[in-house]
Amino acid sequence: MTLPPFDLHPVESVDEARELLLRYGEDAAVICGGTELLLLLKLGYAGYGHLVDIRGIEELRGIRLEEEALVIGAAATHREIERSPLVAERLPALAEMERHVANIRVRNVGSLGGNLCFSDPHSDPATFLLALDAEAEWTGGRTPLADFLVGPYETALQPGQLLRAIRIPVPGDDVRVVHRKLAFHERPAATVTCAVRVRDNSVTQARIAVGSVGTRAVRATAAERRLAGVSLDDAAALTEAAELAADASEAVEDANGSVEYKLQLVRVLVERCFREAIADRSCCSRAPGSVRTRD
Numbered sequence: 695m696t697l698p699p700f701d702l703h704p705v706e707s708v709d710e711a712r713e714l715l716l717r718y719g720e721d722a723a724v725i726c727g728g729t730e731l732l733l734l735l736k737l738g739y740a741g742y743g744h745l746v747d748i749r750g751i752e753e754l755r756g757i758r759l760e761e762e763a764l765v766i767g768a769a770a771t772h773r774e775i776e777r778s779p780l781v782a783e784r785l786p787a788l789a790e791m792e793r794h795v796a797n798i799r800v801r802n803v804g805s806l807g808g809n810l811c812f813s814d815p816h817s818d819p820a821t822f823l824l825a826l827d828a829e830a831e832w833t834g835g836r837t838p839l840a841d842f843l844v845g846p847y848e849t850a851l852q853p854g855q856l857l858r859a860i861r862i863p864v865p866g867d868d869v870r871v872v873h874r875k876l877a878f879h880e881r882p883a884a885t886v887t888c889a890v891r892v893r894d895n896s897v898t899q900a901r902i903a904v905g906s907v908g909t910r911a912v913r914a915t916a917a918e919r920r921l922a923g924v925s926l927d928d929a930a931a932l933t934e935a936a937e938l939a940a941d942a943s944e945a946v947e948d949a950n951g952s953v954e955y956k957l958q959l960v961r962v963l964v965e966r967c968f969r970e971a972i973a974d975r976s977c978c979s980r981a982p983g984s985v986r987t988r989d
């Protein structure tokens with residue numbers, strides 16, 4: 695595999711990047727860590743004469759707290775998020791999810807923005823962020839992530855536009871967030887995130903996202919409704935919710951398995967995720983989240 699020649703344009707501002715992207719049109723692409731893009735170029739699946747390197751844009755890099763939301767710059771790497779003291783304090787489940795993305799080499803250079811803009815259906819962050827009602831801040835405005843991720847390998851970005859940041863509302867102290875996945879190859883085969891609020895002995899709110907089994911990550915809203923208000927020991931409700939989540943998952947057959955197999959993965963992961971979320975009654979979103987790469 696040989697990398698074809700291209701001009702690399704390191705830029706320091708969003709305006710500069712946009713100007714270059716518009717000038718070169720279809721012959722230009724944004725590059726951040728390059729872990730997806732350079733592979734595409736090497737394999738000959740894409741070809742660009744100009745790559746606009748956004749890693750030097752300061753405003754795309756930081757991680758900050760704004761009005762009880764974590765705002766993560768699009769160029770922040772998985773590793774930076776995993777190791778951020780602010781993330782560790784306010785949303786450790788996010789750090790824990792990031793710790794299990796790819797391998798250390800990919801996490802060191804690969805960015806959250808690159809993961810989302812590539813819109814590979816097999817994504818940990820897409821599932822996790824969907825469950826937490828995250829928003830995408832991009833040069834076209836601010837959009838719920840569910841609308842930004844249009845479909846497989848497709849986002850709301852138009853030519854010349856960039857993702858600036860991801861805004862994640864920090865869940866309350868009484869919410870426990872758990873993300874779990876199964877992976878047989880490099881990318882996850884199934885991902886589930888549950889964010890559960892518990893009061894006394896019952897569930898007051900459940901948010902569930904399912905991803906990697908179909909062409910996009912989805913919210914399992916019928917499953918969320920089934921669990922709202924149930925007592926913690928209502929096993930039948932959980933089984934029904936897991937079934938509803940499987941129904942919502944839009945699973946498709948691929949190299950990871952058949953539709954029926956994927957549906958079973960979703961049922962099992964939803965049950966495990968939810969049980970883990972309610973297991974520690976002293977828990978909250980600030981308690982460590984949990985991820986398994988292989989079960």
Ligand SMILES: Cc1cc2nc3c(=O)[nH]c(=O)nc-3n(C[C@H](O)[C@H](O)[C@H](O)COP(=O)(O)OP(=O)(O)OC[C@H]3O[C@@H](n4cnc5c(N)ncnc54)[C@H](O)[C@@H]3O)c2cc1C
Binds near residue numbers: 723769803810812
């Ligand atoms: C071996 C391997 C294992 C992996 N395992 C996992 C896994 O377990 N879980 C998982 O979720 N992911 C996994 N991934 C995917 C990984 O998370 C992504 O490769 C990485 O996050 C992409 O970031 P990047 O900065 O390298 O993107 P790049 O390759 O630089 O860009 C990717 C795409 O996004 C566009 N882009 C990048 N940033 C922006 C921006 N700010 N605005 C507009 N467009 C932009 C680029 O033009 C390009 O089309 C894996 C990848 C590899 C190579």
